[in-house]
Amino acid sequence: MTRKTPIQPEFLDALLRERIHDESLRGNIRRATQTSLNKRRAVVSDYEDWETLRQLAHDVKSHVMDHLPVYMARFAQRAREAGAVVHYASTAEEASRIVCDLAEETGEPLVVKSKSMTTEEIELTPALERRGLRTVETDLGEYIVQLAKEPPSHITAPALHKSRGEIGALFAEKLGIPYTDDPQELTDIARKILREDFLEAGVGISGVNFAVAETGTICVVENEGNARLSMSLPKRHIAVMGMEKLLPDYSSLALFLNLLGRSATGQRLTCYTSLITGPRRGKECDGPDDLHIVILDNGRSRMLQDDRLREALYCIRCGACMNVCPVYQKVGGHGYGSVYSGPIGSVITPVFRGEERSKKLPYASSLCGACAEICPVKIDIHHHLLDWRRRIVSHGHVPLRERIAMRLFLLLARHTTLFDFAGRLGRVFSPLLRGKDGGLQVPVWSRTRRFPALPQQSFKQMWREKNGRS
Amino acid sequence: MTDQLFPESGMNMIRVLERIGVEVQYDPRQTCCGQPAFNTGYHEESLVLAERFLDIFDGDGSDRIVAPSGSCTTMVKVFYGDLLTLSPPYREKAERVRARIHEFTSFLVDVLEHEDVGAAFEGRVTLHDSCHALRELHIKEQPRRLLRHVRGLELVEMQAAEVCCGFGGTFAVKYADVSASMAEEKIESIEETGADFVTGVDSSCLMQIDGMLRRRGSAARCVHIADILGGSAA
Numbered sequence: 001m002t003r004k005t006p007i008q009p010e011f012l013d014a015l016l017r018e019r020i021h022d023e024s025l026r027g028n029i030r031r032a033t034q035t036s037l038n039k040r041r042a043v044v045s046d047y048e049d050w051e052t053l054r055q056l057a058h059d060v061k062s063h064v065m066d067h068l069p070v071y072m073a074r075f076a077q078r079a080r081e082a083g084a085v086v087h088y089a090s091t092a093e094e095a096s097r098i099v100c101d102l103a104e105e106t107g108e109p110l111v112v113k114s115k116s117m118t119t120e121e122i123e124l125t126p127a128l129e130r131r132g133l134r135t136v137e138t139d140l141g142e143y144i145v146q147l148a149k150e151p152p153s154h155i156t157a158p159a160l161h162k163s164r165g166e167i168g169a170l171f172a173e174k175l176g177i178p179y180t181d182d183p184q185e186l187t188d189i190a191r192k193i194l195r196e197d198f199l200e201a202g203v204g205i206s207g208v209n210f211a212v213a214e215t216g217t218i219c220v221v222e223n224e225g226n227a228r229l230s231m232s233l234p235k236r237h238i239a240v241m242g243m244e245k246l247l248p249d250y251s252s253l254a255l256f257l258n259l260l261g262r263s264a265t266g267q268r269l270t271c272y273t274s275l276i277t278g279p280r281r282g283k284e285c286d287g288p289d290d291l292h293i294v295i296l297d298n299g300r301s302r303m304l305q306d307d308r309l310r311e312a313l314y315c316i317r318c319g320a321c322m323n324v325c326p327v328y329q330k331v332g333g334h335g336y337g338s339v340y341s342g343p344i345g346s347v348i349t350p351v352f353r354g355e356e357r358s359k360k361l362p363y364a365s366s367l368c369g370a371c372a373e374i375c376p377v378k379i380d381i382h383h384h385l386l387d388w389r390r391r392i393v394s395h396g397h398v399p400l401r402e403r404i405a406m407r408l409f410l411l412l413a414r415h416t417t418l419f420d421f422a423g424r425l426g427r428v429f430s431p432l433l434r435g436k437d438g439g440l441q442v443p444v445w446s447r448t449r450r451f452p453a454l455p456q457q458s459f460k461q462m463w464r465e466k467n468g469r470s
Numbered sequence: 471m472t473d474q475l476f477p478e479s480g481m482n483m484i485r486v487l488e489r490i491g492v493e494v495q496y497d498p499r500q501t502c503c504g505q506p507a508f509n510t511g512y513h514e515e516s517l518v519l520a521e522r523f524l525d526i527f528d529g530d531g532s533d534r535i536v537a538p539s540g541s542c543t544t545m546v547k548v549f550y551g552d553l554l555t556l557s558p559p560y561r562e563k564a565e566r567v568r569a570r571i572h573e574f575t576s577f578l579v580d581v582l583e584h585e586d587v588g589a590a591f592e593g594r595v596t597l598h599d600s601c602h603a604l605r606e607l608h609i610k611e612q613p614r615r616l617l618r619h620v621r622g623l624e625l626v627e628m629q630a631a632e633v634c635c636g637f638g639g640t641f642a643v644k645y646a647d648v649s650a651s652m653a654e655e656k657i658e659s660i661e662e663t664g665a666d667f668v669t670g671v672d673s674s675c676l677m678q679i680d681g682m683l684r685r686r687g688s689a690a691r692c693v694h695i696a697d698i699l700g701g702s703a704a
Contacts, residue, residue: 326634330651364645366638366652367509369605386552389511398511406507410515413502414522423474437684444643448650449681452475459477463496466481 025161029332032160033323039266040320046268057259058378060252061314065304071213071246072295078216082278084291092122092352095296099124099205099238100131102292106236108133108202112194114220114227115139116207117155117317118240118296120339121352124205136197138226143190147174153333155340156264156319161332194226204230204288208241209316210256211293214249217277218293221260221270228274237279237288243295244313256316259376263318299351308387312347314377321371321381327364336361343371347384355388359397362388423458430454472538473501476673482700483538483574486587489702490578499526504553505545509639513553520553524563527571534581535571538696540603540671543573548606573603575671575695579612586619589699596628596665597695598656598679600672604632613671613695620698630659637678653682660690668692 044050064071076086089095099122103111111133113119125146128135137146141158145151148170152158159167168181177189206227210219218239220227231237247253261267280287303309322328322342333341338349338361346361362385371381392398412419430453435441439450457465472480484494504519523546527535537543550564578584595617603609617625636642636652643649656679660668666689670676673694680692 326636326652326655327645327648330648362511363641364648366601366634366636366641366649368601368634368638370601370632370634373605383552386509386511389509390513391511393511394513402510406510406512406515409506410518413504413519416499416501419501426474439681439684444646445681448646448685449653449678450684451681452677454475455477457477459473459480460498462477462481463484463498 024163025332026330028161028163028166030329032154032157033329036157036264036266036320036323040262040323041266043262043266043268046262053255053259054376054378057255057376058314060247060255061377062311064246064248065244065310065313068243068246068304071248072243075211075213075216075246076295078214079218079278079293080216082216083281084216084278084293087292087294088297089122089294090297090301092296092298095240095294095298096122096124096127098294099240100127100133102236102238103128103133103203103205104131106202108234108236110197110201111135111203111205112138112197112201112230112234113142114204114206114222114230115142115158116205116240117152117340118207118242119205120152121242121298122240122296124240133203136194136201138194138198138224138230139222140187140190140224140226143194144170147171151334151339153341154319154322155317155342155345161334198226198229198233201230201234203236203238204232204234205238205240206231208239208245208293209260210247210253211241211245212248212250212253212275213246215277217275219253219257220274220276221257221272222274223265223267223271225272228272231274231276232286232288235289236292237276237290238292238294239276240294240296243297243300244315260316260318263316263320263374263376303348303351309347309351309384311379312344312351312384314379315344315348316377318376320374320376324370324374325365326368326370327366331364336364343381343385344375344379347379347381347388350388350391355392355395356397359392362386362392420458420460427454427456427458471542471673475677476694479538479673479694479696482694483536483696485700485702486578486589486696487536490582490584490587492582495530495532497526497530503542503545505542505549506639508545508549508553513556517553517556520550520564521557521560524550524560524567527567528563533570534577535567536574536577537571538574538671538694539673540573540600540607540609541674543571543576544602544606546571573607573609573671575612575616576607576609579615585615587616587699589619589701590621590623591698591701592622593666594624594626594664595667595669595698596626596660596663597631598628598635598660598668598670598675599632600670600675601634603671609671613669616695616699617669620701623698626663626665628659628663628665630656633659635675635678637674639674642678649678650682653678654686657682657686657688657690661688665690667698669695669698671695 079086087098125135137143144159154160164181164183168179172179206220208218209221261270279291303313321344325343328342338345340348349361350358365385367382369382412422430440433441437450439453442451445451487494503523504516508516547568554560554564635656636649676692683690
């Protein structure tokens with residue numbers, strides 16, 4: 001079940017135009033994001049001091065990032081004391097290789113996976129399948145997109161772009177069952193199939209939402225119980241975590257659990273919150289024989305060293321910025337062509353995938369700032385997009401015609417006489433460029449919107465007339 | 471924007487200010503604060519314009535600087551801080567200027583504490599919250615307070631007042647389809663209110679919204695808040 005749809009290399013204009021006119025896709029995305037936002041609003045109001053909590057979370061993350069080596073060493077030591085094996089991977093390839101080796105050495109042919117963006121980041125599933133290991137996504141949304149051979153389109157709701165009708169048709173086609181669009185029936189069908197896989201699998205792979213340094217504990221939140229099964233039934237559990245997931249202790253974990261559920265799905269707490277400290281011990285009746293934790297860097301150290309960009313490491317992957325983003329609502333996660341989509345995706349993807357290959361992403365935003373306003377850890381997301389634009393321009397990753405246009409604009413704007421003269425020229429010749437709608441015909445703009453006609457006089461001319469000077 | 475495309479709004483702003491006894495001066499050397507370049511990532515270019523702006527406005531003898539735009543005000547008040555880290559000699563100038571510059575409605579309500587400017591305007595009006603004004607300058611109530619004092623004006627709120635219109639500077643042409651699609655959603659929200667007019671504190675958002683209203687054959691029209699407040703009750 002390898003995902004064959006190639007991930008688009010960047011925010012593609014042609015693809016986008018198609019998506020923008022796909023009314024049903026837009027409807028699906030809109031319904032799903034609005035539902036999440038409405039639920040979120042209801043539970044955020046539990047707290048009169050929500051803003052204080054956000055600031056607190058921001059400060060905790062800031063503290064962790066300032067002392068990351070300390071917390072990392074503490075976490076690794078405590079996790080080892082609890083019986084886990086801790087691995088470090090500096091690149092995505094290395095992490096993928098470590099996990100594949102660990103899975104392969106069990107000799108088991110079946111791997112069950114719970115939802116994890118970090119494993120998407122390291123492109124783990126295709127790598128496991130290249131090694132001949134059948135890999136099954138067990139989160140319902142992930143299961144759906146895996147059946148459709150698509151990447152997830154949202155970090156917490158991977159199949160958010162699909163309607164239940166589309167899911168029904170997909171199940172009928174891929175699983176050979178009679179068509180139904182009843183969510184409960186569809187869920188039951190998936191559950192029945194997945195139960196078999198859980199029982200048979202020798203390896204379970206999960207992500208990590210938070211890692212508690214004081215106890216070496218990993219925390220995984222979910223709503224379906226599939227992650228808990230993936231982590232406890234197979235004899236080997238491999239957890240993959242970005243190194244930014246660290247928290248100092250349980251009291252900070254409590255804060256973050258309050259923020260994550262509310263921001264992501266509008267839940268006070270997700271249905272399952274698993275805290276795992278080491279593998280099964282002695283007489284315990286469930287849990288894996290061994291637990292491996294793979295800590296991934298993949299550019300995160302570089303972010304840490306950048307005074308501004310390090311803030312993006314505070315992200316807890318709640319997806320609220322996607323739900324609220326008017327651009328995301330129009331194009332959906334696939335429109336970005338990157339594993340992490342939406343506003344925060346456009347901030348971190350250039351780090352993970354390289355600036356050149358991500359040069360369009362920071363421009364895929366109107367910079368409205370709704371993302372920063374909703375972010376539970378107060379990441380200044382839209383200002384980070386501005387920072388990326390600056391880097392992209394200064395590294396020359398922009399088209400020549402844009403450079404020329406900016407130079408021309410600068411030339412006019414720095415010389416009042418030239419600026420005024422260009423304005424006059426415009427006013428004289430603009431009637432020739434008038435469209436049927438009476439407005440000025442402006443390339444690109446006028447295709448979709450009217451542009452105003454130029455006025456008879458500039459402000460400056462009016463001002464001079466009013467004040468009796470020519 | 472105001473100089474070349476919407477001069478009437480600039481004149482109306484002056485009309486309002488003079489009506490309530492403010493003495494207005496205007497330096498004709500000014501052109502642009504540099505935001506279009508800054509927002510697109512061209513810091514070098516915007517730095518030149520920022521320094522030019524500061525040279526013109528710092529020590530120009532006025533007490534306050536007023537702009538009919540939340541966006542241009544944001545550039546000076548918020549982003550010059552980021553930009554001028556590149557140019558130490560201008561840091562002090564920027565500090566002085568940013569303390570003196572105000573968006574028009576915020577100047578009236580927060581600085582002058584003047585909510586009734588003696589304006590009259592007939593019609594049902596809904597207000598679009600411009601992103602820069604709302605999220606960078608925290609301007610939300612100021613324009614509403616002013617509008618509530620306008621004779622003949624009925625203020626109706628739209629559902630998605632705080633949702634971006636899709637303009638976003640060069641975004642409007644770089645991703646024209648997404649931008650236009652955002653504007654479409656905005657006008658749906660506007661049409662639900664049955665308003666005759668949409669107003670706001672930024673000509674650029676209003677140009678985007680008005681362009682879509684007209685393209686879709688909607689009856690509603692955009693007017694800058696200065697154009698509403700400029701209409702005299704007398």
